Amino acid sequence: MPGLRFEHVWKLYGRQAPAVADLSLDIAEGEFLVLVGASGCGKTTSLRMLAGLERPSYGRIWMGGKDVTDIPPGRRDVSMVFQSYALYPNMTVYKNLAFGPRVRREPREHIRRRVEEVAEILGIGGLLDRHPGELSGGQRQRVALGRAMIREPSLFLMDEPLSNLDAALRVQMRAELIRLHKRLERTATVYVTHDQVEALTMGDRVAVLKDGSLLQVGTPAELYDAPATVYVATFIGSPAMNVIPGRLSIVGGRPRVACLGAEFEVPWPLRPGAAARDVLVGIRPDDLGPAARAPRGAVRIGGRTDVCEQTGIAIYATVNCPGAALVARLPRSPVPAANQPIEVAFDPRDVHLFDSRTQASIADRSHPALAGVASPAAAAPPGTTK
Amino acid sequence: MTARPGAPAPAGTGAGAGEAPGPAAAAQAPGRPAVPQGLRRDAERFQWGSLALLVPSAALLAVLFIIPVVYAFYLGFTNLQLVGIHAVDWHFTGAENLRRLAGDQVFRYSMELTLAFIAGSVAGVVIIGLALAMLMQTALAPVRIVAGGIVIVAWMMPAITAGMTWYASTTAGGTFGTLLGLANSDFLHREPLLIVTLANIWSQTGFAMMVFGAALRNIPRDLLESAQIENASRPQRFARITLPLLRPTIVTTVLLITLISLANFGLIYVMTQGGPGNATDILPLYSYQQAFQFDNLAYGALIGNALVILCAIFGAIYVRASRSRA
Numbered sequence: 206m207p208g209l210r211f212e213h214v215w216k217l218y219g220r221q222a223p224a225v226a227d228l229s230l231d232i233a234e235g236e237f238l239v240l241v242g243a244s245g246c247g248k249t250t251s252l253r254m255l256a257g258l259e260r261p262s263y264g265r266i267w268m269g270g271k272d273v274t275d276i277p278p279g280r281r282d283v284s285m286v287f288q289s290y291a292l293y294p295n296m297t298v299y300k301n302l303a304f305g306p307r308v309r310r311e312p313r314e315h316i317r318r319r320v321e322e323v324a325e326i327l328g329i330g331g332l333l334d335r336h337p338g339e340l341s342g343g344q345r346q347r348v349a350l351g352r353a354m355i356r357e358p359s360l361f362l363m364d365e366p367l368s369n370l371d372a373a374l375r376v377q378m379r380a381e382l383i384r385l386h387k388r389l390e391r392t393a394t395v396y397v398t399h400d401q402v403e404a405l406t407m408g409d410r411v412a413v414l415k416d417g418s419l420l421q422v423g424t425p426a427e428l429y430d431a432p433a434t435v436y437v438a439t440f441i442g443s444p445a446m447n448v449i450p451g452r453l454s455i456v457g458g459r460p461r462v463a464c465l466g467a468e469f470e471v472p473w474p475l476r477p478g479a480a481a482r483d484v485l486v487g488i489r490p491d492d493l494g495p496a497a498r499a500p501r502g503a504v505r506i507g508g509r510t511d512v513c514e515q516t517g518i519a520i521y522a523t524v525n526c527p528g529a530a531l532v533a534r535l536p537r538s539p540v541p542a543a544n545q546p547i548e549v550a551f552d553p554r555d556v557h558l559f560d561s562r563t564q565a566s567i568a569d570r571s572h573p574a575l576a577g578v579a580s581p582a583a584a585a586p587p588g589t590t591k
Numbered sequence: 592m593t594a595r596p597g598a599p600a601p602a603g604t605g606a607g608a609g610e611a612p613g614p615a616a617a618a619q620a621p622g623r624p625a626v627p628q629g630l631r632r633d634a635e636r637f638q639w640g641s642l643a644l645l646v647p648s649a650a651l652l653a654v655l656f657i658i659p660v661v662y663a664f665y666l667g668f669t670n671l672q673l674v675g676i677h678a679v680d681w682h683f684t685g686a687e688n689l690r691r692l693a694g695d696q697v698f699r700y701s702m703e704l705t706l707a708f709i710a711g712s713v714a715g716v717v718i719i720g721l722a723l724a725m726l727m728q729t730a731l732a733p734v735r736i737v738a739g740g741i742v743i744v745a746w747m748m749p750a751i752t753a754g755m756t757w758y759a760s761t762t763a764g765g766t767f768g769t770l771l772g773l774a775n776s777d778f779l780h781r782e783p784l785l786i787v788t789l790a791n792i793w794s795q796t797g798f799a800m801m802v803f804g805a806a807l808r809n810i811p812r813d814l815l816e817s818a819q820i821e822n823a824s825r826p827q828r829f830a831r832i833t834l835p836l837l838r839p840t841i842v843t844t845v846l847l848i849t850l851i852s853l854a855n856f857g858l859i860y861v862m863t864q865g866g867p868g869n870a871t872d873i874l875p876l877y878s879y880q881q882a883f884q885f886d887n888l889a890y891g892a893l894i895g896n897a898l899v900i901l902c903a904i905f906g907a908i909y910v911r912a913s914r915s916r917a
Contacts (some may be wrong), residue, residue: 258816279822291813295835304831305821356821 208233208393209255209360214264216250216417224250226417228264234359237386237394239408241401242440247417248397252362255395256285269359284353285362288369290345292337292352298324299333302351323351326385343374354385361386361394367403375403383407401441405429413437435485435564438557444490444514444521449529450561451486453479462486462558465526469504469553474569484567487557490521493533499550506531507548510541524549667893673886681889688893697869698894701877705853705901708788708873712852713845715792720799720844721837724807727800739800746797754861757790779862783870787859791852798851799844806840807833842913849905853898874898 209232216225225247232238240248253259254266257278265274273281292301299320306316324330327347337345346366353361366382367375386394398404404411405425412422413436421433432438432446439445451464453471460471460479464486496505508526513535520535524547533549535541558567668688671681692698723742727735745753760766763777779786810833818828856875859865865872865880872880874894882891 256816256820258819278816278820281820283820285817285820287813287817289811289813291811291817293814293818293832295832304818304823308818308821308823308827308831352817 208236208269210267211251211254212265212267214251214254214261214266216247216254216259217262223247223262223417225254225261228417228419230412230419230422232393232395234393235391237383237396237407237409239396239398239404239411240414241398241404241411242414244399245416246414248399248414249364250417251414252285252364252395252397255360256283256362257281281360282356282358283360283362284356284358286349286353286364286366288365290337290349290366290369292345292348294337296336297333298329298335298337298340298348301337301348302333302355305352305356319355323354326354327351342370343378346370346378350382350385354389357389357392359392361389361392363394363396365398366396368398368400379403379407402443405441411441413440431566431568432487432557433566435487435559438487438559438566442489442491444532446487446489446557447493447529447531448559449486449488449531451484451558452481453484453558453567454481455479462556465506465528467504467506469556471556471558472554475558476567476569479567483561485559485561485564487559488531488551488555490532491534492555493531493549493551495533495535496548496550500552503550503552505548505550507546510543510545510547513541513543515540522547663892664896666889667896669889671889671892673883673888675886684889688890691890692893692897697872697877698897700869701872701874701894702897704784704869704871705873707784708791708871709849709852709905711785711788712791712795713848715788716795716799716848717841717844719792720796721803721841723796723800724803727804728807742797742800744797745794746801748794750794750855750857751861753790753794754858757786757793757858758862761786780867783863783867787862787871790858790862791855794855794858795848795851799848802840802844803837806837810836839913842909846906846909849909850902853902874901 211228211230214225214228215223217223228247228251240251242248250259254261257273257276261274265272267273268281293304296304302320302323303316306319311319320333321330324333327350329344329347329351332340332344332348337348340348346369349366363382367378370378382396386392396403396407405428408425410422410424411428413420413428415436421428421437423431428437428441432441435448439448449464451462454461454463460475462469462471462484496503499505506524506526508524508531511523511525511530513520513522515537517537519537520540521532522535522541524531524533531549541547559565560567665683668683668685669681670677670684670687672678723738727739730738748756758765758779761768761777761779763775763780765778767778768776814832814836815828818832823831853873853875856879859871859873859876860879863871865876869877875898878891878894878898880891881887881894
């Protein structure tokens with residue numbers, strides 16, 4: 206089987222908590238996989254283990270059907286872009302690009318052609334005689350990328366390659382990286398970032414890590430629509446999901462949730478055996494709007510406005526309700542005044558429920574009604590509710 | 592306030608005329624305000640009051656350093672002696688001492704010894720110091736601490752102690768000979784220049800190791816890891832990345848070791864006093880011998896002058912080497 210696989214991989218440093226704990230993950234040939242999480246979640250360590258720069262404490266790593274756990278970095282056919290770019294300051298751009306092929310003793314003429322080709326693709330042809338110190342951040346980034354591309358590896362590793370760029374350049378490079386990845390058809394890319402926007406926009410699939418453990422892996426839409434835990438729910442999406450305590454009860458075989466003084470029936474299937482318990486109710490700010498525009502059957506909650514953030518296309522307002530502060534999305538005008546009474550509403554179909562003890566989702570994701578959430582359009586079709 | 596001449600320049604004329612883009616042209620680009628003229632508030636100014644604060648240290652420097660050095664330079668061209676008639680009645684003799692120096696076979700020999708001693712010391716210190724520094728990087732912590740401590744103690748040891756230790760170890764019946772089962776062989780007598788060079792290397796290596804250790808820690812790990820992923824072998828990584836990045840440090844270290852070795856007078860004096868014969872009579876020792884053993888103070892001073900010029904030449908070469916790019 207081509208592609209790669211983490212098989213129960215652990216990485217321990219001294220007596221600290223494990224940097225990576227029992228990571229098992231398959232990555233397909235040509236896939237763009239993003240490892241995302243807060244700093245210290247083990248994403249960079251996982252990447253370095255793929256590169257061979259770090260040896261797993263336990264477990265195995267497979268590439269293209271071969272066990273590469275003990276194979277040194279140079280013989281794994283991977284390229285890596287470092288967060289710092291790691292350009293050799295004593296060499297010109299040309300020599301930086303030619304470094305890999307040269308140490309691998311490829312013919313001189315072939316190297317020259319390859320360097321020019323790659324420089325052409327990345328638009329750095331005019332910089333070949335410069336030293337890295339004479340380049341701007343974006344140019345260095347391209348050189349680092351070019352150095353990784355020159356090898357035509359079967360696996361591309363990127364460790365927060367865009368984090369040192371300014372915002373506008375980052376958005377532009379994001380698109381270029383995706384284009385590049387599409388170009389290298391058989392090359393899988395593993396991309397590490399702490400930025401959930403980058404993760405959602407770039408990844409074919411996204412793996413969310415926390416404290417060394419893999420919490421969830423799936424397409425961006427799956428992570429957004431069906432987060433498996435509270436952490437994933439609040440980490441993915443911006444502004445972050447509102448999470449409020451509630452109480453699940455089963456009334457006449459139907460699940461009902463009480464929270465913020467309101468009560469509503471859960472219109473989608475729960476995991477088998479779900480009994481009455483304390484739950485955490487998740488509502489995305491984008492699913493919480495002014496009550497006046499809410500459809501029939503929406504749950505209404507009264508509160509007072511607090512801080513309003515204008516984003517241009519909408520306003521995200523903090524609404525102080527009895528027992529919780531919720532962020533809701535309001536139309537861009539009229540701008541609500543502070544400390545005014547307001548009623549907001551959400552559709553029970555858009556609610557996420559988590560067990561308050563285990564933090565895990567109690568939605569039944571094997572049920573056809575929720576298995577379809579991978580494609581957003583299919584989310585909660587009307588026929589399946591009530 | 593606004594009527595300063597030249598300040599309200601007509602906007603756009605400079606840039607519009609297609610002049611070379613200088614600061615003035617940039618300032619007059621359309622839509623940009625003209626840069627005000629006159630003294631800048633943030634201009635650097637000389638503060639006369641600072642002279643008063645500099646006087647004490649300037650006086651100390653002059654009395655204890657500059658005047659003696661100039662005076663010693665002058666002494667090189669006189670007939671001053673330590674004892675005898677010329678100790679009291681001495682005068683400027685022009686190029687007399689220079690002629691003597693030109694015909695002095697011992698001076699020529701001493702010069703060759705000095706160059707050999709410096710070359711050997713510098714090569715030994717840099718290579719061993721760098722090797723130790725690199726080994727230390729990957730050593731287990733206890734090994735690193737113990738070995739590093741020993742090397743640094745060797746470096747901190749006074750020249751007299753180091754010299755006596757090496758003398759006792761390498762002379763007939765010394766430690767090395769006994770350990771090798773050659774109790775009667777007198778290494779110091781047989782290969783005097785080699786032994787004193789080794790002693791000097793031994794006493795300077797700790798310094799080089801510390802300097803290289805710090806420089807190696809400053810090389811970003813990413814660079815070497817990136818090369819590792821490219822499948823560069825250990826020697827390739829060393830030659831193409833580590834060495835070029837260490838170059839400025841190596842040049843500085845070479846210069847320092849050169850100067851420290853030339854000043855390491857006590858070490859050789861304790862071990863051989865320049866002997867046997869003149870076999871270890873490097874310039875600093877020869878200068879000392881002429882001045883204080885043969886009483887030719889002036890001639891000794893002239894040899895000292897030659898030594899200073901030699902150091903200056905080394906310095907100039909190293910500074911050039913550190914500037915040029917590979």
